[in-house]
Amino acid sequence: MRIVVLLSAGRHRVSGRPSLPGVEAQAIALAAALADAGEAGTGGERPPSAMSFSGLHAGPGDEGIADAFGHGLEAIDRLEIAEGADPLPALARHLKEHPAELILAGRRAEGGEDTGLLPYALAEALGLPILSDVTAIAAADEPGALRFDQALPKGAKRRVTLRLPAIVTVHPLAPAPAPFVFARARRGVVRTLSGLPAPVAASPFAEKPHRARPKLMRSAAAGSGAADEAGDKLHVHPDPQEAARLILDHIERIGIRRYS
Amino acid sequence: MNRPRRDPRTERAAHAVPAAGRPRFDLASDVPLTRRRRRDPRGEFARALVPGAARLRLDRGQTGPSDFVMAYAVGAEAELPQLRVVETPAFLVFAVLDAGEGRLSRFDRQALGAARLLADAGPGGGAVVAIVSQAVEGLGSAGADRVVPALGRSGDAADDHPPADDPANVARRLAALIAEHEPRHVLFAETPVGGDLARRLAAGLGEAILTDVEYLTARTASRASRGGRREQAGAPPRLMAIGEDRVADYAGIPCEARQIAGPAEAPSSGESPVLSVEIIPGDPATMSLAETDFVVSAGNGVTDFGAFRELAAALKATPGASRVVCDAGLMPREAQVGASGTVLTADCYLALGIAGAPQHLQGIAGCEHVIAVNTDLHAAMVERAGLAIVQDAQLVMPALLKLLKERAP
Ligand SMILES: Cc1cc2nc3c(=O)[nH]c(=O)nc-3n(C[C@H](O)[C@H](O)[C@H](O)COP(=O)(O)OP(=O)(O)OC[C@H]3O[C@@H](n4cnc5c(N)ncnc54)[C@H](O)[C@@H]3O)c2cc1C
Numbered sequence A: 001m002r003i004v005v006l007l008s009a010g011r012h013r014v015s016g017r018p019s020l021p022g023v024e025a026q027a028i029a030l031a032a033a034l035a036d037a038g039e040a041g042t043g044g045e046r047p048p049s050a051m052s053f054s055g056l057h058a059g060p061g062d063e064g065i066a067d068a069f070g071h072g073l074e075a076i077d078r079l080e081i082a083e084g085a086d087p088l089p090a091l092a093r094h095l096k097e098h099p100a101e102l103i104l105a106g107r108r109a110e111g112g113e114d115t116g117l118l119p120y121a122l123a124e125a126l127g128l129p130i131l132s133d134v135t136a137i138a139a140a141d142e143p144g145a146l147r148f149d150q151a152l153p154k155g156a157k158r159r160v161t162l163r164l165p166a167i168v169t170v171h172p173l174a175p176a177p178a179p180f181v182f183a184r185a186r187r188g189v190v191r192t193l194s195g196l197p198a199p200v201a202a203s204p205f206a207e208k209p210h211r212a213r214p215k216l217m218r219s220a221a222a223g224s225g226a227a228d229e230a231g232d233k234l235h236v237h238p239d240p241q242e243a244a245r246l247i248l249d250h251i252e253r254i255g256i257r258r259y260s
Numbered sequence B: 001m002n003r004p005r006r007d008p009r010t011e012r013a014a015h016a017v018p019a020a021g022r023p024r025f026d027l028a029s030d031v032p033l034t035r036r037r038r039r040d041p042r043g044e045f046a047r048a049l050v051p052g053a054a055r056l057r058l059d060r061g062q063t064g065p066s067d068f069v070m071a072y073a074v075g076a077e078a079e080l081p082q083l084r085v086v087e088t089p090a091f092l093v094f095a096v097l098d099a100g101e102g103r104l105s106r107f108d109r110q111a112l113g114a115a116r117l118l119a120d121a122g123p124g125g126g127a128v129v130a131i132v133s134q135a136v137e138g139l140g141s142a143g144a145d146r147v148v149p150a151l152g153r154s155g156d157a158a159d160d161h162p163p164a165d166d167p168a169n170v171a172r173r174l175a176a177l178i179a180e181h182e183p184r185h186v187l188f189a190e191t192p193v194g195g196d197l198a199r200r201l202a203a204g205l206g207e208a209i210l211t212d213v214e215y216l217t218a219r220t221a222s223r224a225s226r227g228g229r230r231e232q233a234g235a236p237p238r239l240m241a242i243g244e245d246r247v248a249d250y251a252g253i254p255c256e257a258r259q260i261a262g263p264a265e266a267p268s269s270g271e272s273p274v275l276s277v278e279i280i281p282g283d284p285a286t287m288s289l290a291e292t293d294f295v296v297s298a299g300n301g302v303t304d305f306g307a308f309r310e311l312a313a314a315l316k317a318t319p320g321a322s323r324v325v326c327d328a329g330l331m332p333r334e335a336q337v338g339a340s341g342t343v344l345t346a347d348c349y350l351a352l353g354i355a356g357a358p359q360h361l362q363g364i365a366g367c368e369h370v371i372a373v374n375t376d377l378h379a380a381m382v383e384r385a386g387l388a389i390v391q392d393a394q395l396v397m398p399a400l401l402k403l404l405k406e407r408a409p
């Protein structure tokens, strides 16, 4: 099985220096765990279809990308494209010529446009299914499929069994990346392949320095549910049974929990 | 109480007569008034006036009209419309809502507020169409003119394949709906579900999208890029995913929320790669305070902590505590709610024997529903609560446990 981890040229949030985004390091850890499990699953013998996983990047340089070696990646291919050009055509052509069963990407890049759109556009271009916000990957009972855990709000999970090939984006709640090994990062060599010339992506939006905009204050203001509850909100010395009934009815009415 | 405000620039533009050479204006023609609202100091004064007092008394602390104001302003009330109806909208604005468990979240209301903002700003006035996957209450008062039900369901087949809530399927139906109605804007809330759907749709339609919008007016929308160093801004595009707590929700006259037909049957793409889907709910007992949706909290008024823990488990809530309790070692420090503990994002907060010190109230400022049990009628928590029970917590806890056992099947 071939696994490809998509790597983007990130910038560190604080220092602004080239670095590998955290979720992509986590994606590498997920791919490594999957490859290990695949080899172990065949009882030590060489599996018929050997697991392989590598990184893929489309961009003008490998600054920051090479950090991925330090997190345990063994091979990285870089598709040479011009500065500012759209990486999608180059990535799509490469992945069509060298198909992968599983393509892992970050949820959002850090330091580019950060829209998180690239995996979706790639899925559309390759005609593959896409699954977002994955935190764990495990083998499934069906052959040629894997079981993914998707992070949902409030600690919930969605467990999806998906037939491969597929594109998957990784959520920051996935297991922590392997510790960074400087010597490995130094030793690794990025293989450069020719990309596909694409026009410099013209965005319909103007770009300017960021201006921080305050968020709205969270309060139980008028219009939200709390202010609508008219009357009947204060009960002085009710019977405890009555008080319990009032509380449970209130919780069920506002739809937080159901107890029956 | 609000009168429309004149906008001299648009009036001037409306009067302009196309002519070569010098600009010419025909001032006699009818001018449409703009729809911007203006403050009415007299009306505000009248609303704050406390009637029946010997001296002039103003109560400025009110957030909405209270009963006596309604009595006072009977005449005015008669002419105010009770329901806002947009019969023939000039255009449509879609708001795609998560609305899990059949109720609107804060964030859903904000998405509707953003849609309302764009609908009211456009020429001719548009209508907000709420797109939900199941029946949801309170859409009208949150600002929806129309409702398209059941986006996620393709019928009542229980074993339909692909699963009805497969996002690829939902995106396909949504695309069909957009092709049918051609809305001017389609807004999403930047949640895991809404953000995923927005990106699928943008990739499918090959259209520009602004995700995680930080600032939205009728003329501009912007989002942070390059790791928060730069921002992308422009006229609001058709597709947008709104960030949380960026746009205020709608607080006007309820809209009608009329049901309109659901999407026409979208073409299915044959065999689905999704083999099975299972939702594993989060366990409130092990969830951190910051991410849970329901907290039961104990203060200095609680003495029986065994019963308290049992109650939290039975209510399926995450246990919390005030600082006094944590300082005394009765609850772990991670359980502390407040300014020096955890600031909650929960929807509901049940406070047992907590006075409601400012440092504690800061921690629950974002909770929409607060329930207080306290022996002191004048405690700050009782004032903050949407349901306040003035009773001994040691008596209410066992009663709650007993009732929960009775109700459990
Ligand atoms: C810098 C600073 C930071 C702080 N940060 C925090 C913080 O993060 N979180 C926090 O919680 N506090 C914080 N505090 C402490 C805060 O000021 C209060 O002291 C504390 O919140 C009070 O906790 P309490 O309401 O549980 O106790 P009390 O103030 O003692 O109130 C107990 C309440 O229980 C009621 N009661 C008594 N017996 C019963 C009964 N049998 N049944 C029902 N009700 C009963 C009483 O009427 C009273 O209202 C901070 C203080 C400072 C100075």
Ligand SMILES: Nc1ncnc2c1ncn2[C@@H]1O[C@H](COP(=O)(O)O)[C@@H](O)[C@H]1O
Pocket (backbone or CB within 6 Å): A005, A006, A007, A008, A009, A021, A024, A056, A057, A058, A059, A087, A091, A104, A105, A106, A107, A108, A109, A110, A112, A113, A114, A115, A116, A117, A118, A119
């Ligand atoms: N130039 C690129 N080459 C390879 N992968 C990329 C590139 N840009 C983005 N990606 C992948 O797409 C994810 C989301 O990127 P974005 O859409 O830019 O937020 C990133 O986390 C990467 O995994």
